Structures are given as structure tokens and as C-alpha cells.
Amino acid sequence: MSQSYNRGLIEDFGRWREFSAGMWAWIFHKFTGWVLVGYLFTHIAVLSTAIPAASQDPATLAAGEDIYTTTIVTLESLLLVRILEVGLLAVAVFHILNGLRLLLVDLGIGLDSQDKSFYASLILTGAITVASVPTFIAGAF
């Protein structure tokens, strides 16, 4: 049976040495959530260049010289952007995997092994991120 309890000073990050695996999962989920919501606003701002591009002439669009295409191509030519994209992937993968873990825990599945499933989320995030680096960096040099 689950039980709610007063977390008291659990948000006091000065107590980090006392944090359990579940607390670290909670902090990482919160941190990755902040990054993702920040990125969502940035992402829509960049994609908004499609609005003026839509009214450019068809020849410019066909040649890929419109403002949207040139903005994306310019950003993708920067090594820093590629590295940030790898970071974004790591953040998104962890948030997805830990989110699945949270959904299962909320349904009462895997409560006894929630610390192990957190470690599994971390390891899987690392493996997927490392395996994706060649795809994300391709063409950057």
C-alpha cells in the first residue's frame, strides 16, 4: 500500500549527501524537465522562421535558400550546436526512461526495485547517447 507523507525539508539540496536513489531520480527528472521545457520554447522560436519562409518565392524554396532552411543549415554547421544536440538527446532519453519508470511506480509496478530501475535508466541513457554520437556529429567536420 502506498503512503503519502510530509517530505519536510527534502527540497533542501544542501542535504544531498543523504539523498537515496529515488531522490536522485526525482532531482534528475526535475532538471531534465526544466531543460526540455526551455528547449521547447527555443525550438518553436527557431522553427518560426518557417512563417516568413512560406511567403518566399517557389524558386528560392526549391533552391533551399529560404530563411528557414538557411537558419537550420547554419545552426547545424556549428559543432557547439551538434554537441548541445547530443546533450539534449541524453536529457530527453533519461526523461523518457525515468518517466516510464514513474508511470509504472504510480501504477504500483516495480515499487520494490525502483532504485534498480533508476540505475537501469541511467545506464540505458548512457548507452543510447554514446551509440547516437556518430549520427549526431556526422557532417559537422
Add this chain to the structure above:
Amino acid sequence: MAEHYSSFTKGGRLWLWQRLTAAFLVVVLAFHFFLLHFVYHADEVTFALSQSRMEMWTYYSLMILFLFTATFHGVNGVYNALINQGLTGTKRQIVKWTLIAASALLLFQGVRTANAWAGLPTFF
């Protein structure tokens, strides 16, 4: 016995919607990343390629639903994280309405962007 670390009040509608949108986003965010980084590569993006996808009503409607669920899930998550840090009273109301206004702007601009590709009205 489980300890309940959730940021949300159990039994509340926002708690339920946070979980329902999470279940949807787990699948669609993974699909979005896979399609736009592994099937197509980000450095090969062009307006015409994005337009060809967004002109399909199935893809357009999925992306609109993605925008709305991601905005709700993200902004509601931020709001609850701030409440966890002790946000109360007038400050809580100011933050709440600021986040609602920011969400409305994001949704409006997101729909305009999707419409620009789909050949639908961008309003101004």
C-alpha cells in the same frame, strides 16, 4: 511500504493529466527524435522536406497534439516544481498566470508555424 515523492496532489485532475500526457509524450517524443535525427538528419532539413510531412493531415494533427501535450506537461511540471520550492500566495498566482500566458503564446506561435508548412492561415 512506498514513499510518495510525487510533486502532485494525488487524486487531482492535473495529476491525472500530467500522467496521461506523459504516456502519450513517451511515445511521440521518441518518434520525433528518431524521425528527425535517424531517418532524416537534422543537417539535411529543408523547408520543402518539412512541408511535405506537414501537408499530411495525419502528421500535422500528430504534431499539433504533440505541441499541446508537451506545452501542458512541461509548463504544469514547472509550476509544480516551483510549488515544491515553497511558492505560495500572490507570488504563486503571478507565476501561474505568467506561465499560462507564456503557454498561450507558445501554442499560438507553434500552430502558426505548423500552418505555414501545411499551407493553412498563419493569421497575420
